[in-house]
Amino acid sequence: MTNSWAVWLRDWDTQPFQLATKTGWDAFVNAPARPRPPDLSLAELRAMNDDERADCDEARHVWNANPPTIRTPQMEHAFELMDQVLASARRDGDRLRGAVVIDAQPGQGKTTIATGYAKRLHRQQYRRYGPRTTDGHQRLPVAYVPLTADVTLKGLNRQILRFYGHPTAQAASTTDLTRAVVDCATSCETKLIIIDEVHFVNLRVRNGLDVSNHFKGLANQIPATFVFVGVGLTEKRFLDEGLVGEERAMAQTSRRTTRCTVPAFSITSDAGMRAWTLMLDRLEAHLHLAAHQPGNLATHARLLHERTQGRIASLTTLIDRACYRTIRDGSEALDADILQQVSVDHAAEQARRSA
Ligand SMILES: Nc1ncnc2c1ncn2[C@@H]1O[C@H](COP(=O)(O)OP(=O)(O)O)[C@@H](O)[C@H]1O
Ligand SMILES: [Mg+2]
Structure with missing residues (x-):
């Protein structure tokens, strides 16, 4: 039996845009925004049958991997x-x-x-x-x-x-x-x-x-x-x-x-730290996890900055991977352990080691 998550996936699964042609560009410019899937409690997640749970998790992987463009x-x-x-x-x-x-x-x-x-x-x-x-x-x-x-x-x-x-x-x-x-x-x-x-x-x-x-x-x-x-x-x-x-x-x-x-985020000044935590808040607001507490990412602002050197691509990759992991292991929240453990891109990892 199809469930609402499978239906969502049919319409809103990952879309590779080919911006380098006028048709692809047009698709990119006019793409409708994905509708946010309904939020869930841990209890609701646990009540799902296996198929529904798999579809639900897949839909949330797609959703979490596609944060909106944030006006940095x-x-x-x-x-x-x-x-x-x-x-x-x-x-x-x-x-x-x-x-x-x-x-x-x-x-x-x-x-x-x-x-x-x-x-x-x-x-x-x-x-x-x-x-x-x-x-x-x-x-x-x-x-x-x-x-x-x-x-x-x-x-x-x-x-x-x-x-x-x-x-x-x-x-x-x-x-x-x-x-x-x-x-x-x-x-x-x-x-x-x-x-x-x-x-x-x-x-x-x-x-x-x-x-x-x-x-x-x-x-x-x-x-x-x-x-x-x-x-x-x-x-x-x-x-x-x-x-x-x-x-x-x-x-x-x-x-x-x-x-x-286009410089990386720097947290050495108060204004820089504010911009960085605002960025984290906005990314966090997008996430679809059953047990994540709002405001939690900002409490790990320094850790996240250290792991990414304030580079936006490294940050979105890290958060995406952390979400994937926490959905897979069922904890459904981003804590310091997960943010510390997931791998980031090679450049960020190298920069961190040599810091
Ligand atoms: N303003 C933004 N808001 C949200 N995510 C962003 C933003 N800018 C960049 N990203 C993330 O960083 C990734 C790399 O960005 P991109 O523009 O391709 O960088 P560059 O062209 O400098 O290599 C994007 O795929 C996206 O995940
Ligand atoms: Mg580029």
């Missing part, structure tokens, strides 16, 4: 910067838009910030202008383009065209491809182009100037704001003036680039 101070700051850059993109006839570089270590929430901002922009543009452009094309306010290892200039163009679902001939020249990119972005009235994982552009092999110039060329021809997201871009002097020495044109690009870093 880092995210607020990044949104504000992007708002400012986009505000100046509104100048009539100003072809050279500013660009944003989001630069931080892995797992600091860069992609979540960029896609979260873009999602908001997409929805706002649809609400305001509708799904079709003046010329009758599909409106695509945002293009999301994650790069892969050692991408070339041609590959970059192809990746952008892939987002738009534009077929590309194997023999197409860089000029042809660039023209097609400009056509797609212009006719779909794209306002924001996110190039993610920019560190995959090998600035050492591929002449950094080539790449920067290509981006500048695109930015000149497309009336959209570019957001470049990656790791260690400042050290790599990505889009930097210094990279090109005398090149005045590049210096201009650089001046129009706004850098945004």
Whole structure:
């Protein structure tokens, strides 16, 4: 017999979004929020038969593994910067838009910030202008383009065209491809182009100037704001003036680039500690466990910070794994033991050992 948990799972099981194509992006932007499954007491859990209990636990694993995006101070700051850059993109006839570089270590929430901002922009543009452009094309306010290892200039163009679902001939020249990119972005009235994982552009092999110039060329021809997201871009002097020495044109690009870093949470100041515990409270409010006491995670704020170095990805992984364990062993609460014992990602573990 099917139970309500199995029904919930049919509708709301894990959904892999493919953000790198317009269809996947659209699914991401318009995905309805999962409804929270009904809360349960330990007694209710114990009264279930085996099948129902298995379905219930599975549903709660899915639920707990998908916390909402939390508006962290880092995210607020990044949104504000992007708002400012986009505000100046509104100048009539100003072809050279500013660009944003989001630069931080892995797992600091860069992609979540960029896609979260873009999602908001997409929805706002649809609400305001509708799904079709003046010329009758599909409106695509945002293009999301994650790069892969050692991408070339041609590959970059192809990746952008892939987002738009534009077929590309194997023999197409860089000029042809660039023209097609400009056509797609212009006719779909794209306002924001996110190039993610920019560190995959090998600035050492591929002449950094080539790449920067290509981006500048695109930015000149497309009336959209570019957001470049990656790791260690400042050290790599990505889009930097210094990279090109005398090149005045590049210096201009650089001046129009706004850098945004996404630091880990730090608990050395009172304000930092408050932001961290607020984050824990919000994550905790989402959790679906039968015996967990609200406010409990915050009492382990220091332990959690030590285990994750304040890195948001490590924190969500740790909490997710801890929830999984406590559901499996039936204790249904997160205590210091569990938070201490579950494994976190490799980087966090290493950092902790060397601390
Ligand atoms: N604002 C947020 N609220 C909740 N969870 C977040 C947030 N930002 C990041 N995360 C968690 O951290 C993980 C990694 O974030 P991501 O944006 O992919 O980091 P990066 O791009 O810097 O490597 C996400 O899958 C999510 O679980
Ligand atoms: Mg990322």
